[in-house]
Amino acid sequence: xxxxxxxxxxxxxxxxxxxxxxxxxxxxxxxxxxxxxxxxxxxxxxxxxxxxxxxxxxxxxxxxxxxxxxxxxxxxxxxxxxxxxxx
Amino acid sequence: xxxxxxxxxxxxxxxxxxxxxxxxxxxxxxxxxxxxxxxxxxxxxxxxxxxxxxxxxxxxxxxxxxxxxxxxxxxxxxxxxxxxxxxxxxxxxxxxxxxxxxxxxxxxxxxxxxxxxxxxxxxxxxxxxxxxxxxxxxxxxxxxxxxxxxxxxxxxxxxxxxxxxxxxxxxxxxxxxxxxxxxxxxxxxxxxxxxxxxxxxxxxxxxxxxxxxxxxxxxxxxxxxxxxxxxxxxxxxxxxxxxxxxxxxxxxxxxxxxxxxxxxxxxxxxxxxxxxxxxxxxxxxxxxxxxxxxxxxxxxxxxxxxxxxxxxxxxxxxxxxxxxxxxxxxxxxxxxxxxxxxxxxxxxxxxxxxxxxxxxxxxxxxxxxxxxxxxxxxxxxxxxxxxxxxxxxxxxxxxxxxxxxxxxxxxxxxxxxx
Numbered sequence: 001x002x003x004x005x006x007x008x009x010x011x012x013x014x015x016x017x018x019x020x021x022x023x024x025x026x027x028x029x030x031x032x033x034x035x036x037x038x039x040x041x042x043x044x045x046x047x048x049x050x051x052x053x054x055x056x057x058x059x060x061x062x063x064x065x066x067x068x069x070x071x072x073x074x075x076x077x078x079x080x081x082x083x084x085x086x087x
Numbered sequence: 088x089x090x091x092x093x094x095x096x097x098x099x100x101x102x103x104x105x106x107x108x109x110x111x112x113x114x115x116x117x118x119x120x121x122x123x124x125x126x127x128x129x130x131x132x133x134x135x136x137x138x139x140x141x142x143x144x145x146x147x148x149x150x151x152x153x154x155x156x157x158x159x160x161x162x163x164x165x166x167x168x169x170x171x172x173x174x175x176x177x178x179x180x181x182x183x184x185x186x187x188x189x190x191x192x193x194x195x196x197x198x199x200x201x202x203x204x205x206x207x208x209x210x211x212x213x214x215x216x217x218x219x220x221x222x223x224x225x226x227x228x229x230x231x232x233x234x235x236x237x238x239x240x241x242x243x244x245x246x247x248x249x250x251x252x253x254x255x256x257x258x259x260x261x262x263x264x265x266x267x268x269x270x271x272x273x274x275x276x277x278x279x280x281x282x283x284x285x286x287x288x289x290x291x292x293x294x295x296x297x298x299x300x301x302x303x304x305x306x307x308x309x310x311x312x313x314x315x316x317x318x319x320x321x322x323x324x325x326x327x328x329x330x331x332x333x334x335x336x337x338x339x340x341x342x343x344x345x346x347x348x349x350x351x352x353x354x355x356x357x358x359x360x361x362x363x364x365x366x367x368x369x370x371x372x373x374x375x376x377x378x379x380x381x382x383x384x385x386x387x388x389x390x391x392x393x394x395x396x397x398x399x400x401x402x403x404x405x406x407x408x409x410x411x412x413x414x415x416x417x418x419x420x421x422x423x424x425x426x427x428x429x430x431x432x433x434x435x436x437x438x439x440x441x442x443x444x445x446x447x448x449x450x451x452x453x454x455x456x457x458x459x460x461x462x463x464x465x466x467x468x469x470x471x472x473x474x475x476x477x478x479x480x481x482x483x484x485x486x487x488x489x490x491x492x493x494x495x496x497x498x499x500x501x502x503x504x505x
Contacts, residue, residue: 001398015398019388019503040500041431041487042338045329047391054388070343070391 002073007080008060016058023051023065047071053081091195110276111283116290119316120148122470123308125295125331126324127151129160129271130448130455132278132289133463134323134470136194139285141464142471147287150310152294156275159325162393162425163456164348164370164382166361168205168266169230172221173495175481176434181230182478183461184265190460196277198269199375204360205266206235206243208410209259214366218261225263235260243360246413254409255367268361268372274459298335298445305335305445321446321470326391326426328449335442339449340431340487342502345386346453347395347403347424351417353377362410369406371414379414381407385427385453387503395424427453429502432492437466437479446470447484452502 002014027039044050047070054066067077089095089108099106122138124131127149138144149155167187169180191197209215215234222232240260241249249257279289290312299307299314307316324331326343358373371381383403386396400422408415430436430450435458437448448466451458465476475483486492487500498504 001396014396021501021503022389037488038338041340043329043340043342043389044333044338045342045389046333047327047330047343050389052389070389073390073392
């Protein structure tokens with residue numbers, strides 16, 4: 001199990017968190033249909049580091065961006081996001 | 088290649104079993120192949136076998152970065168069935184199930200296919216309505232499905248907790264009697280031996296590191312054992328689909344996740360069929376060696392790590408124990424996990440890509456093993472002719488932008504909600 005450094009609560013067990021989607025797959029409100037389609041249905045899915053949106057569902061319930069390596073599970077960053085941070 | 092038979096076994100026994108030969112060659116890669124298949128799992132090897140057998144092509148290579156059958160082919164729960172509700176899915180899997188029934192004879196290799204029955208459990212009125220609907224859909228296409236009463240389920244599996252106050256009460260079930268299990272490794276080895284004997288080069292420890300392009304066309308691959316030219320290239324790498332397609336600059340409707348499975352110590356027969364619950368997402372069967380094999384949900388976040396999270400394993404074990412309380416007396420001897428290629432509608436992707444001469448077979452989610460023969464057969468058709476087979480045409484990569492998704496669970500474009 002990973003220990004996720006929540007920006008609000010500090011390090012917490014992964015069982016308190018739920019994965020939502022990758023950061024680059026958030027569809028901007030004014031996106032043209034081609035871009036919206038690509039963001040909805042495709043992923044970079046790298047065998048390496050990616051930025052992911054997780055939610056501290058069973059804690060502070062805030063959304064955050066987790067930068068994580070998908071083979072080693074090493075977490076290199078976790079930052080808070082709000083509406084102003086979304087594209 | 089010598090044919091395996093009871094007679095050859097007997098003759099070998101008289102000479103101290105010194106007659107055994109390697110079942111496939113270990114060739115050096117040639118400089119050019121008509122068709123290169125990336126990925127030496129069950130699907131890739133089956134594709135090579137049918138390309139040689141059905142389409143008569145000889146100059147074919149299967150490139151495998153590790154050893155054959157070492158990925159998801161060796162990491163699944165060996166369940167074989169075709170009981171899907173949606174037409175394109177059950178037609179593809181039923182084609183495969185028919186091939187399974189003759190596979191040991193076809194390959195002259197015992198894949199230990201055991202049609203012991205694949206049974207879904209129903210835990211509520213709503214479950215039973217859904218199971219009846221699924222069974223009807225299957226029977227409309229001539230696929231066997233029988234709705235079971237509670238008593239019939241109890242008769243097939245006496246160890247299920249059938250009490251009224253069970254954690255997951257059982258109201259009935261839906262059984263596909265022609266479904267069952269097979270020996271996973273034997274499937275890879277049988278197809279490898281068959282393909283090799285028809286002239287296919289199986290090249291292990293050869294990882295593809297890039298594609299050689301000529302404009303819009305792929306004309307070869309860069310590998311850890313040098314550059315190899317190719318007429319057509321077929322990707323068939325399951326959990327690594329996103330990574331390999333990324334080498335060609337493609338972004339796929341696939342997210343890789345981990346799926347775990349586990350097995351108990353070997354005991355006398357206690358589970359007679361394949362028990363599955365889709366309301367819980369739990370599947371239990373007993374191997375011929377006696378171990379009870381079971382699994383549950385995928386770890387619902389992206390991962391290429393071939394190891395799972397205890398938190399998810401605990402959930403799978405809790406479900407298994409609730410259904411079959413006797414399992415609590417068994418020791419778990421081994422757990423493992425594979426990288427599943429979760430697609431965005433839960434259905435596989437087989438067909439051409441935007442890059443010319445580059446084809447894709449992936450997105451099988453956590454249900455690829457049962458499809459091995461059908462996947463290989465139809466993908467071979469696509470690679471040989473450049474056109475879709477009637478059975479894989481609905482599974483084209485561009486179905487997402489056309490709005491023609493094949494969403495069995497109806498859960499939308501979220502791989503982590505399957």
